[in-house]
Amino acid sequence: MSSFVAIYTAVAIAGPSGIAGNSSAIIALRASALPALVAIPVLARLLQRPAAPLRAVLTFALAALTVAAGSFLGGHTVPLALALLLFVAAVAAAAPAVVETINATAPHARGAAVALYGCSMFIGASLGPQLTGALTALGFGGILRVVSAALVLGILLALPALRHHRTR
Secondary structure, eight states, X not given: OHHHHHHHHHHHHHSOTTTTTOHHHHHHHHHTTHHHHHHHHHTHHHHTSSOHHHHHHHHHHHHHHHHHHHTTOTTXXXXXXXXXXXXXXXXXXXXXXXXXXXXXXXXXXXXHHHHHHXXXXXXXXXXXXXXXXXXXXXXXXXXXXXXXXXXXXXXXXXXXXXXXXXXX
């Protein structure tokens, strides 16, 4: 959640010149990603074919790649909107994969594990704007590259669950 909030905060305060500081452009850019939020639940059956830990790793990888790509798009609004659409789809698909992975790897403490996950989501969402504010001097591309690196950390954190799933 931190990456999601950080990206959209970065767009608002340090994004391309036609978007940053322009509330209607920011709203339009945010709205352009809404189809991803609708598509993920519609595609849920198809997306559930791979095991949850694999889905978590793949969706974190897609999120990291789209954010990294967005960092090199400069002021090109349409490609940025497409990158954000894919990023939002990845984040929307990652959340259920992470919850399923938590449920599978902590069967005796599911409630506590999911509560900890929820807590980390709220903390992450709260830290996203702080991260963006602290990185403003790096510019839009720099902020996105740091967020992409943080998403790579998410991949690394999900890999042990993938290994655990394969050994069962």
